[in-house]
Amino acid sequence: MGEIPPDGVQGIDATLSRGPDNILRLRWSRGISITEADARLAMDEVNELCSGVSLPMLVDMATTKAVSRGARTVFGLPCSASRIALLGSSQVDKVIANFILGVSSLPCPTKFFTSEPAAIVWLKEG
Template identity: 45%
Template sequence: MTTAETTKSKQFELSMDDTGILHLRWAHQAVIEATDAEEAIRTLNTLCGLTRHPLLVDMATISRVSREARSVFGGPCLASPVALLGASPVDSVLAHFVLSMNKANRTKRFFTSRVEAIIWLNQHTKM
């Protein structure tokens, strides 16, 4: 992956690679609150401009996502489709909870393999 543009904050790093896939990586043991989610969405929308882009969210090292943050993630943004990447059964439970609560109109799925997630994003972007 060649990174075209990267933005860093205290809680996350967001980059867009040369294929147009956004990569959101949360800080190790991040506790994600509504303000963090709002900053991530604002940054994501700025990177997207006026165009939808696929998003790979690496959530393998986060500690917790607050209810308010989950609500923010359920709101409008220019990322679609969205692949959530985790490493453990706990990540899977958290991701499926977030996915079930998230009623935003965008295709989303949980993965434990980065390669499979990127293949899925590419397939769903070309649809």
């Protein structure tokens, strides 16, 4: 896939970065409906950015419109994330996150938050 462009993940409407705290930050664009192809591209980029090292990941899914069944399946596959904090801002985000958490068999500890500082604390615990 090559280098991650500074303005996003090539081929999807999201950004991915690795901070100085070694936390990955995947931020989906507002109002996105995440497809299986989107999920695969994002997870491929996560694995490439980690270079074989497991790192905690903050996934900003605020105002995500929908997550397809195929995307949920992809998110259930092992990747380089050691822990995943799902960050949302509304009851709709919480419903989507709970659906992902309840239906999918996730490969690492995953939890929903509405507070980024609380999510970061939890990610650093692992």
